[in-house]
Amino acid sequence: MIAAVGENLELGYKNQLLCHLPVDLKHFKEITSGHAVMMGDRTWESLPKKPLPNRRNIVITLDDISFPDCETVHSIEDALALVQDEEEAFVMGGATMYRLFLPYADKLYLTRIASAFTADVYFPAINEGEWTLTDSEFVPKDEKNQFDLYFQTLIRK
Numbered sequence: 001m002i003a004a005v006g007e008n009l010e011l012g013y014k015n016q017l018l019c020h021l022p023v024d025l026k027h028f029k030e031i032t033s034g035h036a037v038m039m040g041d042r043t044w045e046s047l048p049k050k051p052l053p054n055r056r057n058i059v060i061t062l063d064d065i066s067f068p069d070c071e072t073v074h075s076i077e078d079a080l081a082l083v084q085d086e087e088e089a090f091v092m093g094g095a096t097m098y099r100l101f102l103p104y105a106d107k108l109y110l111t112r113i114a115s116a117f118t119a120d121v122y123f124p125a126i127n128e129g130e131w132t133l134t135d136s137e138f139v140p141k142d143e144k145n146q147f148d149l150y151f152q153t154l155i156r157k
């Protein structure tokens with residue numbers, strides 16, 4: 001799973017991200033390009049209404065609808081079945097999907113933004129004992145990125 005979270009595991013507010021961080025968008029693109037990305041339909045709605053380029057876009061909804069130029073599925077199990085032959089496939093949100101997929105996840109790419117935010121959705125609590133932090137890169141704020149952050153990788157023990 002790949003997510004950007006605030007100090008209190010905040011994820012978003014009013015179906016938008018917490019803040020605009022170009023350095024994190026670049027990081028997200030580098031990690032996910034060439035792979036499948038799975039997302040809930042509210043996260044799809046928060047994007048510019050077209051699939052993320054160079055990725056297999058899979059949208060998950062309970063509704064009997066399909067999304068343009070994406071693969072649409074109606075359950076977590078169906079999403080996982082679609083990506084079973086992929087070397088690496090990503091859950092890219094939102095909060096509902098992170099909660100539902102967490103038991104299946106074996107790797108977390110977390111951007112930890114060094115700030116608290118007003119939020120209405122949160123990443124699920126992570127049981128630290130179940131995960132090993134294998135990478136943590138500090139990226140200081142600059143003129144284009146308003147907050148210090150850490151790019152962290154956690155692998156399930």
Ligand SMILES: NC(=O)c1ccc[n+]([C@@H]2O[C@H](COP(=O)([O-])OP(=O)(O)OC[C@H]3O[C@@H](n4cnc5c(N)ncnc54)[C@H](OP(=O)(O)O)[C@@H]3O)[C@@H](O)[C@H]2O)c1
Nearest residue numbers: 003004012015016017040042043062063093094095096097
């Ligand atoms: N910080 C980050 O890295 C990050 C990343 C992504 C998103 N976000 C934020 O997260 C927020 C959106 O999160 P969210 O939780 O509201 O939405 P979401 O996870 O993107 O999508 C939720 C949708 O999934 C469907 N769903 C729910 N339970 C299901 C189930 N058991 N099986 C299949 N489908 C199911 C429902 O769609 P139907 O109603 O159509 O049935 C539900 O509306 C936004 O604020 C967004 O900006 C943050």
